[in-house]
Amino acid sequence: MDRNQLIKWLKAPAKMGHKYSLHVIYFCTGCGIIEIPPVITSRWDAERFGVIPVATPRQANLFLITGYVSVKTLKAIIRTYEQMMEPKFTVGFGSCPINGGMYWDSYNTIKHLDKYIPVDGWIAGCMPRPEAIFIAVTHLWTLIDKGMANGYKKYRENYKYYRANQKQLYGKIEWPPLFPMEDKGKPGPS
């Protein structure tokens, strides 16, 4: 933990700020949300890492999607993600957002979350333990340090790809596009 190194703060205050002040919006899509209360309360105190839950997407910069994502909740997820302030980071929690998990053949859940919004990191497992969130946060720190947590940039650049995937699911999308639709193709691996 290099939170107390003054030289790093003077060199890159923005990067250090993004690292050590992660305001999280927990999206309770499924069973994974049951792992969050121990994380933010006294058993595993997440606030010592600067990770606190906030109530609105405008104040948040980390988006934690816990559990399976049904087609209906994906709409809310996309709208929440688009309302967050840049730079913003997304973490998928549990197997279900990664590849469908135990809902791999369900007609009603989406199988790959990163086709619809960019995801900076995954926590695999069904369910992952609460400690896994801390591993994810520390890993996200290294990613931010190296400038690799650039999902929000990908969303901006490859917006046409994501929008097309969303359109394929819903047919028609009620809200206007967030960014100009330039064709940059598929986003590369993170």
Added chain:
Amino acid sequence: MNIIEIILLPLIAFVIGIFFLGLSRKIMARIHWRYGPPIAQPIIDIIKLFNQRSISHGSIFNLGIILSLAGSIVVVLFLPLGRICPLSSSGGLLVVLYVMLLGPLGIALSGGEAANPNTSIGISRKLVLSLGYEVPMLLIFLAVMTYYKTVSIIEIVTTQQSMGWSFASLPLLLSGIAYLLILPAILGIRPFDIVGAPQEISSGPMVEYGGKFLALATIQHAFSLFIGIALFVNLFLGGAGDAFTLLERLLNPVGLGCIVSFLTGLTFFLKMLVVFVICLFINAAYPRLRIEQAIKYLWKWPTLFAFAGLVIVLIIRR
């Protein structure tokens, strides 16, 4: 010299307010048996928020938050902090009373532009709550002004230095208790955190603030913490005190008078700290009230105490 003080006083208020924000998070964490964030966490948050992109909802949205911050800074300038009192000789309690309204008003203007339903609920709650605590507050200020026969805060502080704290003097004891009872409502902490209740109305007026706007709102919150407690310390706990007259007589010929000013500032800070920690314990112990319960409480006991205090002062000073 005056200009240096005008620049210095808001800076000190900012540092103290931010320290209180960090301390409140740490102490609340320790009461919950958690380790808690580092005490500089609000500063880290503000650095991050200033480096985020932010979305504006219109010109009033931008100007309202600046109005609120500027109003808070002006109130700070009118409060004497030990030897540092740049504008307090010209204003007094009446000006403080008027300009204190600018803080919530700016937030209300700014949040209203965003047209979020949660914001409207939060603003209406804030205005109703300030209606609740300003009735006893006016009675308290009236009692203090009648007792000392002045509106100037500096004179009130100097009189207290010769006569003892007004909180310890019998005629103003009831008013002091009334101010302590409404202090959580002024600071907006539990049981009166109905304005920005995150679980009910998604942090109320702050719901559309992100990035720089949230940073400015946090700074304004820090200033409002400072104002609420500094007023109490000045009016009832004897301001910065005068315990250092002997030391001053010794040090002034040597040219070390600034040490005395520092020490008076330190006593002021310690008094504020004690009051704030008491408020934090109240914050930790009580759940959130509903708005009508809060109004019922505020117009009952604090108003009763303040009114009784005013009557006692009027009888004594007739």
